[in-house]
Amino acid sequence: MPITVRIPTVLRHLTGGSDSVSVQAGSVAALIEALESAHPGIKARLCDESGALRRHINVFVGEEDIRFLEGLQTALKDGDTVDIVPAIAGGA
């Protein structure tokens, strides 16, 4: 069973408009590589040049922030849902 990734509005132009995609990966780092293969350009929006997660992006596995788990090495299992949650500035 693959992993479901919820894609925020600001990245959907890279996923053909999809708000959710499925990938196979054993860790968050592998998941980002799998996303990049399927949707080129997305990794640069998530990670900086050193490969670290950009500071306005929070990634949650289940309901937990990976910064408080194992970071990009956080393990994934089949059926997990991953939320990519960029901070939002707007009071509109």
Added chain:
Amino acid sequence: MRFAPLGVAGQRRLRQARVGIVGLGALGSAVAEQLARAGVGYLRLIDRDVVEASNLPRQALYTPDDAEAGRPKALAAAAHLARLAPDCTLDPVPSELDADNAFRLLSGLDLVIDGLDTFAARHLLNDACCQLALPWVHGAVLGAQGQSLAVIPGDSACWRCLQPEPPEPADSPTCDSVGVIIPAVRLVAAWQAALALQLLVDRSRLRRALWACDLWAGTWQQLIVPRDPGCRSCGPAADRPALAGAPAAVVLCGRQAVQLRRPAPGELRSLAARLGAAARILDGVCLRVDAEGLSATCFPDGRVLVQGTGDPVQARAWCDRWLGG
């Protein structure tokens, strides 16, 4: 009053509550209206901006007359809320929250609502609230997505636990670049208002999670945000860096507008008299000047909001010419 979790005692507590709202755009003005109607006894309405015609589709508290006059949002909001909720004490503050005035503007409050539109301002609000042990409710919206988080300093995770540093501006799209739909604004405002009522009346059911919704996808999550022991706002070694300084000139997000800091304008009447037909006084406290295709609003705190240019150099030169060096 009939809603059991509030009851008569809760309604009384709301009547005694003092709430600050920082940023009176779409979110802040919508939360302000809900809290005023809910019976909150005192609202301090803090905003740095003026009403523009482009605000009206999503900022329902304001009218075309406000936009025509270029009224400061804090004053326009107070005037409209006074009619909706005559028993609510309204304290309009047409200022920008900054490192110098944060403690003064937030003093004596029980709770603060975030209606801000920049990360820098939100980090400042968080640092100030952590220092004052003042609870606040974050809200933000973009496109069809929204987020909210209740922050109780020393108890729940704060904004900086989630977002250790403000992002680079280039990394953060705004409503100007991505747009926003009004239902998302209203949903987030409702969530913030409900959290505010719980914070004021009954914290036992308060959700200490980041609530994130996507109205277009029809999804929402409550995501767990633990406290960060190394947090620079609320951790044991907090240094609260946002309280360290204030920028001099700010180009307002996605708009042809620049905010400058100048000496306070002093006696408005004499300045208005000197400028003649180019100037008029707004609500007795601000001065609006229209000249050479630009317009400027001078606030009592010394800020000048120049509209019609995104170039700080041009804005400064214009101010020197019209308002004096």
